[in-house]
Amino acid sequence: MSKEEAVQIIFKNVSKSYGSLAALDEVSFEIKKGEFVFITGPSGAGKTTILKLILGQTSPSKGEVKVDGLNVSNLNDKNLPSYRQKIGMIFQDFKVLPERTVFENIAVALSVIGLPESGWQERVEHVLKLVGLTRQANHFPSQLSGGELQRVSLARALSVNPKIVLADEPTGNLDWDTSDMLMELLEKINKEGKTIIMATHNMEIVDKYKKRIIHLEDGKIKEGKDSKSK
Amino acid sequence: MNTHFKTAWGYIRRSPFQALAVSFVLGLTFFVATIVSVLVYSSSKLITYFETRPQVIAFLKGDAEDTSIAALQHKLEANSYVKDVKYVSKEEALSIYKEATSDNPLLGQLVSPSIFPASLEFSVTDLSFAQGTIDELKKESIVDSVGFTAALGGEASLNDVISKLKTITTYVRIGGITFVGLLSITSLVILLVITSMRVVGRREEVEILNLIGATKGFIRRPLVIEAFIYTFFGCFIGWAVAFIAVLYLSPSVVTYFGEIPILPKDALGLFELFGIVLGIEIIAGALLALSGSLVAISRVKKVR
Numbered sequence: 001m002s003k004e005e006a007v008q009i010i011f012k013n014v015s016k017s018y019g020s021l022a023a024l025d026e027v028s029f030e031i032k033k034g035e036f037v038f039i040t041g042p043s044g045a046g047k048t049t050i051l052k053l054i055l056g057q058t059s060p061s062k063g064e065v066k067v068d069g070l071n072v073s074n075l076n077d078k079n080l081p082s083y084r085q086k087i088g089m090i091f092q093d094f095k096v097l098p099e100r101t102v103f104e105n106i107a108v109a110l111s112v113i114g115l116p117e118s119g120w121q122e123r124v125e126h127v128l129k130l131v132g133l134t135r136q137a138n139h140f141p142s143q144l145s146g147g148e149l150q151r152v153s154l155a156r157a158l159s160v161n162p163k164i165v166l167a168d169e170p171t172g173n174l175d176w177d178t179s180d181m182l183m184e185l186l187e188k189i190n191k192e193g194k195t196i197i198m199a200t201h202n203m204e205i206v207d208k209y210k211k212r213i214i215h216l217e218d219g220k221i222k223e224g225k226d227s228k229s230k
Numbered sequence: 231m232n233t234h235f236k237t238a239w240g241y242i243r244r245s246p247f248q249a250l251a252v253s254f255v256l257g258l259t260f261f262v263a264t265i266v267s268v269l270v271y272s273s274s275k276l277i278t279y280f281e282t283r284p285q286v287i288a289f290l291k292g293d294a295e296d297t298s299i300a301a302l303q304h305k306l307e308a309n310s311y312v313k314d315v316k317y318v319s320k321e322e323a324l325s326i327y328k329e330a331t332s333d334n335p336l337l338g339q340l341v342s343p344s345i346f347p348a349s350l351e352f353s354v355t356d357l358s359f360a361q362g363t364i365d366e367l368k369k370e371s372i373v374d375s376v377g378f379t380a381a382l383g384g385e386a387s388l389n390d391v392i393s394k395l396k397t398i399t400t401y402v403r404i405g406g407i408t409f410v411g412l413l414s415i416t417s418l419v420i421l422l423v424i425t426s427m428r429v430v431g432r433r434e435e436v437e438i439l440n441l442i443g444a445t446k447g448f449i450r451r452p453l454v455i456e457a458f459i460y461t462f463f464g465c466f467i468g469w470a471v472a473f474i475a476v477l478y479l480s481p482s483v484v485t486y487f488g489e490i491p492i493l494p495k496d497a498l499g500l501f502e503l504f505g506i507v508l509g510i511e512i513i514a515g516a517l518l519a520l521s522g523s524l525v526a527i528s529r530v531k532k533v534r
Contacts, residue, residue, distance in 0.1 A: 055441065077446070084443030095438045099240065111233045112444045156442070 008033040008164070008195055009054060014063035016049050016219075023049040025219040026063070031197065033163075036190040038206050039199040041216035047199035050216075051166045054197065055087060056080050068163070085113045088157025088194075092169035094149040096141045102128070102152050103137045109156045127155040131185060147178030154185060165189065167198040171205055183209055237452035238459060241428060249460065252417075252424050256464025256518075257471070259413040260511055264472035266406030267507045272492040273399035279490045280395060286354065286364060287377055289347040294372035299348070302370055306352055311359040315352040320344065347374060414518065417464070421457055421522030422529075428453055429527055450527055457523035461515040469511055473504050 009031040016024040024046045031037055039047045052058045053065045056072045065072045067083075075083055096105050106124045115123065128134045131151040141149055150170055157165055167186065171179035183205055190196045200206065206213060215222045242249045290299060299317065306315045318326070323346035331337040354360045364376045429436070439449050480493050480500065494500045 057441070081443045081445045081448075084441065087443075089441055095434075095441070097435055097438060099244070107233075108439070109442050112439065112442055112448060117233065160442075 006032045008035075008068060009197075010064075010066040011050070011053075012064050012066070014053065014060045014065060016046070016053065016058065017061045022219050024053075024060075024216075027216075027219070027221055028063075029214055029221065031195060034190070034193050034195055036187070036196045036209075036211040037198070038209075038211050038213045039197060039216065040201060040203070040206055040213055041222075042201060045216040046219045047201075047216060048168055049219075050214075051089075051168050051197065051199055054164070054166060055089060056083060081112075085160060086163050088154075088160060088162035088165040090150065090153040090157050090165070090167045090170045092172035094141075094146075094153045094173075096149055096152050096156070098141050101138050101140055102133060102144070102155075105141070105152055106156045106159045109159050113160050123159055124155075127159045130158065130188075131155045145178075146173050147175075147181065150174060150178070150182055151185070154182065158189065162194065164195045164197065167196065167200075169200055169202075170198065171200065171202050176204070179205060180208075234448075234451040234455055238455040241452065241456055242459060248424055248427070252420050252460045253464045253467070255413075255420050256417050256461055256515075257467040258464075259410065259417045260465045260468025260515070261472050262406075262413055262468075263410045263511060263514075264469050264504075264507055265475075266402075266410055267510075268472070268476055268493075268503070269402050269406060270399075271503060273395070273402055275491050275493075276487075277395050277399060281353075286352055286360065286367075288350045288352075288367050288370075289374045289376070290349060290372050291374045292344075292347065294348070298372045299350070302372060303350060306350065309363070311355050311363060312352050313355055315350060318349045318351055320346045320348050323347070323349065414514075418518060418522050421460065421519065422526045424460070425453055425457060425523045425526035426529065428456065450524070453527060454520065454523045457519040458516065461519040462512070465508075465511050465515040469504070469508050476500075476504075 007030045011027050011029050014024055014027045015022065023044075027046070027050070039050055041047055049058070053060055053072065054067060056075050059073045070083070072083070097108065100108065103124055106127060107120045110120050110123055111117075124137070125134070128137055131154055133148060133151055133155060136144060136148060141152070144152065150173070154170075165186070170182060170186075174182065179202065186196055186198065187209065288302075303315055303317055306312050324341065327341065327346065328335075354363055367373055367376050436449055476493070477500070483493060484495060494503055
């Protein structure tokens, strides 16, 4: 694999403003395929904005964001969905569908990517086994704990076999043990070759798992922190 | 079961009263539409009946020869303003008379075929051609006299009856179509309201689906299917109630109107009529559901 091929995500002089508020200011970095990267920083530093830019949820005010050689800002309504189908996303507030069972929450992602219904059972069972929720397959979200909900979110993200997993404060609503369990899972997935980008301000997690860190403050990458702390 | 259909069914089950409200309004719309369609059909049949029944009778002289009668019949048949030419012999005229006086058989026994003139009966394609045709006919040597159908009392009376029927039919059509139009608009507005409520209620779900890469079509499909379920349910219920009502009333109606074919007299004809009405209503319902749901989705998205 050449150096160019190994780079999966490129941020080149990216700025993003919401009105007069600058969320990101001239941010540049690269993330290689199969990397596990923490994006850290205080609230409002621009962590979520970076994930939103990768997902195509918002466009940069300046600069360019490239994922697998594709300029994300150039994606239109027609090809944005297929791009997003290749990215798994997990959220601090889980974002599970409250009126659907665990099985259905995962099946809906498979339905979105157009997988025939006959293949759902096997795929859902596989990811539920991976996150340890096999017994809860027919439970509704209201019957699950925070940690279980986050694992549903992760299972849904993994079900579509994404190249990249984005995690926005996934441990924000979880206790230490549950957070640790989730991190083990993310690490396991990373070892399978998936790129993981996790925004967090939980420094205990960051210190324990020792991955590359992109540290943001006031929308800028703080020099010296963009390094692998391992 | 299709995943979008399952999703749509789930929405309906979660809000049964909304579903009932919209289904009942659509049911009422299609019920009225079916009844108006039947009324339009019946009134057309009524007018056609009066317009096409034998209106002119040319009574022939007693000494008219068969060849002359046949020649006149051919001449009439060749006239584009004339249709349904029929020769009634003296014997047939007697039998018509006997049938007409069947409640008093003595009257029938007192007459012989010789006192009844043979005649040529026909209709005109439009009553405005009647007078000219009659005038021409009167010039024929074998024609004794010419008159309009006796039961209707002459040209003035027939014109009057048809004119009144046409007026009534026009009112039925305009009134019915206006009423159906108003109900259709009401149904469309209710569909818009329900679909808009669904979109607003599903805001979080739509957001999640967007983030996991769902296309616009994927997100919209359950809402459109839901509108189709309401519309087809309403269409079938409205049509079925109207059909049952017409089936129940048809024996009395058919008896009352006698030989006038205001409704198909055989079951097959009635099923065919209602089948056509159902087909048209399904197409109208599909357009209603599609336009209602898509307009609602686009409006809610624009406002947000």
